[in-house]
Structures are given as structure tokens and as C-alpha cells.
Amino acid sequence: MAAADPRDSSSRLAPYACRPTRGRLIDEPESLIRSPFQRDRDRVVHARAFRRLMYKTQVFVSHEGDHYRTRLTHSLEVAQISRTIARVLGLDEDLAEVVALAHDLGHPPFGHAGEEALAQAAAEFGGFDHNVQALRVITMFERRYAAFDGLNLSWETIEGIAKHNGPMTGPLADPRPKPPVVTETLAAISSIKPLDLDGWPSIEAQVAALADDVAYITHDIDDGLRAGLLSIADVAEQPLAGPLLKQLVAAYPGLEQRRLIGELLRRLIDRMVTDLITETRRRIAAAGIAHADDARALGAPTVAFSAEMDQDRHAIKAYLFGALYRHVRVNRMTSKARRVVRDLVALFLAEPECLPDGWRERAEGPGNAVTARVVVDYVAGMTDRHARDEYEKLFNPFVRT
Structure with a gap:
């Protein structure tokens, strides 16, 4: 009896699951032991940009504590949630996972504060967008292979990264103006293999996008509570979290706060994921989706939360915005971060001879x-620690360069 092909997952995939059918940007022989999406995942995991996520801010900078999330731990949590949802829905788990693992590769140091500073500094030179920067990383900056720049990922993976938040052009796209770097990067990739930017991405990529929401809502509550910036009493007043906390307190009176938080988070994740799976199944059935391209052509996303869950989700996000992301401690950190990024860009732009080898040329x-x-590409690739070190070397006259 012949051994099963380790690359073949078709027997467990639903008809609407994405299949690797459009190849890579540059043709190369496929692996004999891994599917294209497994190979994509492995290339992302081995990329330098992926390792650097370990030292890039999620909400708290890395030196504030060992247990706060970084971009790396966040990406791993998104990948785990994505795989769970994909398996239940009969999707390609590897595609959902690689989109989740790669979606934050373009984030600069210091989280959204760094992105705001880069966008402002680069406004007259094409701007900055972390989603498109991820595409630049995987198609240009990773230089591990002899035959091509970048990672040469599958078309479906690149499509998922480019469009995981929805169509980029056409009537379904976000109508807000996009910086030139977005349109220029997408056009450059589409000139090699068109990305069909007017439509939705695969269902797998849509799963990764909402798994991102599930992960950061829950782990930001966790980090905020552990840092003392949020209180259990305030979280208890929020939709979804409040009723779960009341159930926990009733079931486990006197439970220590560490365990209380852990139980709350796992139940929050379970409630949100279960709701998403239920609503997505309903939409697949209602739209009669029988092929991956059916989901791409819909006038609305296939993967979604129920209306009630969506309302609760937005309410919790609004609470986190005011109570956590705009907390005075976070404000002070982001103020310093913006200044570091802004000053580094200004110096390198005025004195490019100070750029390191490989960039200066x-x-x-x-x-x-x-x-x-x-300059923007160089600074965007920095970790928090690298940015702080460069700032010290360039602006502190008593630090050796």
C-alpha cells in the first residue's frame, strides 16, 4: 500500500477551502514533502523579520516586563486561534496560519506610536502603512535565497496578507485615501501576478483578520490588568466580559486574581470564536459558497461575528482605547517613542551617510x-531596542558610536 502524500490535505478540506492554484511570484520547484502553504509558513518562521517581532511593542515596550505581549507572541496567538477556526470550518489551516504569522511583519518599533511617527515623517515621500510594509518585507527585504529577493510566497498567501482587512480597490474598498506607497507596492506586485484587489481574500485570510481582533482584545485586557492600568471592577462593567466575570465569581468565590483573569480570558476567546464560527457557517450556507472564488466575489465578508457579538466587540475596543491605550503611562511611553522615531528619520534623511552599510549605498x-x-524602510525594520540604541549613539555625545 502506497504511503499517503504528506502534502495532500484535500480529504479534510471543505469545497470552499483555498487551494494553491496560482503559483508563486517566481516559479520554482515545489517541495516533495510540504504543501505550498506549509512551505510558506516555514519561510515566514525562519525569516529575520519574524524573529525581530520578539522585540517590537504590542502595547507595553519590552523592557517594562517579561510577560507582556510583543508582536511575536501576539502573532503566535493569532496563528493558534486561526488554526482552530480553520480546522472547524474545513479550511486550509496552513494558509490561515501563515497569513496570521506574517500579518504584522511590517510593524515598526514602538507599535502604533512608531507607525504614526513614520507616517508623518514620510508624508511627503509616499507615506507609510504597516500592512503594505509587510508586503515589502516578504517580497524585497528578506534575502535568504539565491534565486530571488524576499520569500517568494504563494500567490494565495500574498493575497491574504495584502487583503486580509478587505478589498484594496473598487467599490468595496475602504474609501479613505491611501498613501502612495500603498498603491505603488500593490501595483508592483500585481505587475508580476495580479492580486485581484477589488475582491475579498480567501476565507482563510478573513479568518486570520478576525482572529487578530480576538487575540488583541483578550490579551490587551490581560496585560492591562496585570500592569494595573485596568481594574477588575471596570472590566466587570463591560459587555461580554462582565457576565463572564459574574459567572466565575459565583462558581469560584475567593479565586485569586491571577486565576480569575486566566479563566476570564479563555472563556472570552471561546465565546468569541464560537460565535464567529456559527455566523460564518450561516453566511457560507446562505450565500451558497461552494468554491474559494465564490467568497472572493461576494459583496460582503464571509467570515464575521454575529450582530450582537460585533456590538459587544466594538464596545470592548472603545473601552480599551480610553482606559488602556490612552492611559497616562502609555501616553508617556508613546510620546517618547514618537520622538525617537521622528528624530531618527530626520537625522538619516538629512545625513544619509550615517546609515549603516547595506543601506547607505x-x-x-x-x-x-x-x-x-x-530611511523609512530601515527604521521600520528596527526593534524597540535597536531604535533606542541608535538614538543613544546618534544623539548622546557621550555614547560611543
């Missing part, structure tokens, strides 16, 4: 668009 003199893009 690509610049074309101070103050022009080519140099600005080199």
Missing part, C-alpha cells in the same frame, strides 16, 4: 524621495 543624497524610502 542605496541612498541618493539628503532630502530626496529615494533616500526617504530607504
Whole structure:
């Protein structure tokens, strides 16, 4: 009896699951032991940009404590949730996982504060967008392979990263103006293999996008409570979390706070994931989706929460925005972070000769668009620690360069 092909998962996939049918940006022989999406996942995991996520801020900078989430731990949690949902729905788990693992590769140091500073500093030179920066990382900056720059991922993986938040062009796209770097990067990739930017991505990529929400809502509550920026009493007043806390207190009176938080989080994740699976199944059945391209062509997303859960989700996000992301302690950290990023970009733009080897050669003199893009790409790739070290070396006259 012949051994089963380890690359073949078709027997457990639903008809609407995504299949790797459109190849890679650059043709290369496929693996004999891994499916294309498994190979994509492995390439992302081995990428330098993926390792750097360990030292990039989620909410709290890395030196504030060992147990707060970083971009790396966040990406791993998103990947775990994505795989669970994909398995239940009969989707390709590996595709959902690789989109989840790669979705934050373009984040600069210091989280959203760093992104805001980069966007402002680069406004007249094409702007900055972390989602598109992830595409630049996987198609340009990773240089591990002899035959091509980037990771040369499958079309479906690149599509999922590019569109995991929805269509990028056409009537279904977010109508807000996009910085030129977004349209230019997408056009460059589409000139090799069109990304069908008017439509939705695969169901797997949509799963990864909402798994991102589940992960960061729950782990930001966790980190906020452990840091003392949020209180159990305030969380108990929020929708979804409040009723779960009351159940826990009734079932386990006197439970220590560490265990109380852990139980709350796992139940929050379970409630949100179960709701998402139920609503997504309903939409698949209602739309008669029988093929991956059916979901791409819909006028609305296939993967979604119920209306009630969506309302609760937005209420919790609004609470976190005011109570956590705008807490004075976080505000002070983000103020310093913006200043570090802004000053680094300004210095390198005015004095590109201070850029390190490999970057300095690509610049074309101070103050022009080519140099600005080199500077932004360099700073965006920094970890929090690297940015702080560069700042000290360049602005503190008593630190050796």
C-alpha cells in the first residue's frame, strides 16, 4: 500500500477551502514533502523579520516586563486561534496560519506610536502603512535565497496578507485615501501576478483578520490588568466580559486574581470564536459558497461575528482605547517613542551617510524621495531596542558610536 502524500490535505478540506492554484511570484520547484502553504509558513518562521517581532511593542515596550505581549507572541496567538477556526470550518489551516504569522511583519518599533511617527515623517515621500510594509518585507527585504529577493510566497498567501482587512480597490474598498506607497507596492506586485484587489481574500485570510481582533482584545485586557492600568471592577462593567466575570465569581468565590483573569480570558476567546464560527457557517450556507472564488466575489465578508457579538466587540475596543491605550503611562511611553522615531528619520534623511552599510549605498543624497524610502524602510525594520540604541549613539555625545 502506497504511503499517503504528506502534502495532500484535500480529504479534510471543505469545497470552499483555498487551494494553491496560482503559483508563486517566481516559479520554482515545489517541495516533495510540504504543501505550498506549509512551505510558506516555514519561510515566514525562519525569516529575520519574524524573529525581530520578539522585540517590537504590542502595547507595553519590552523592557517594562517579561510577560507582556510583543508582536511575536501576539502573532503566535493569532496563528493558534486561526488554526482552530480553520480546522472547524474545513479550511486550509496552513494558509490561515501563515497569513496570521506574517500579518504584522511590517510593524515598526514602538507599535502604533512608531507607525504614526513614520507616517508623518514620510508624508511627503509616499507615506507609510504597516500592512503594505509587510508586503515589502516578504517580497524585497528578506534575502535568504539565491534565486530571488524576499520569500517568494504563494500567490494565495500574498493575497491574504495584502487583503486580509478587505478589498484594496473598487467599490468595496475602504474609501479613505491611501498613501502612495500603498498603491505603488500593490501595483508592483500585481505587475508580476495580479492580486485581484477589488475582491475579498480567501476565507482563510478573513479568518486570520478576525482572529487578530480576538487575540488583541483578550490579551490587551490581560496585560492591562496585570500592569494595573485596568481594574477588575471596570472590566466587570463591560459587555461580554462582565457576565463572564459574574459567572466565575459565583462558581469560584475567593479565586485569586491571577486565576480569575486566566479563566476570564479563555472563556472570552471561546465565546468569541464560537460565535464567529456559527455566523460564518450561516453566511457560507446562505450565500451558497461552494468554491474559494465564490467568497472572493461576494459583496460582503464571509467570515464575521454575529450582530450582537460585533456590538459587544466594538464596545470592548472603545473601552480599551480610553482606559488602556490612552492611559497616562502609555501616553508617556508613546510620546517618547514618537520622538525617537521622528528624530531618527530626520537625522538619516538629512545625513544619509550615517546609515549603516547595506543601506547607505542605496541612498541618493539628503532630502530626496529615494533616500526617504530607504530611511523609512530601515527604521521600520528596527526593534524597540535597536531604535533606542541608535538614538543613544546618534544623539548622546557621550555614547560611543
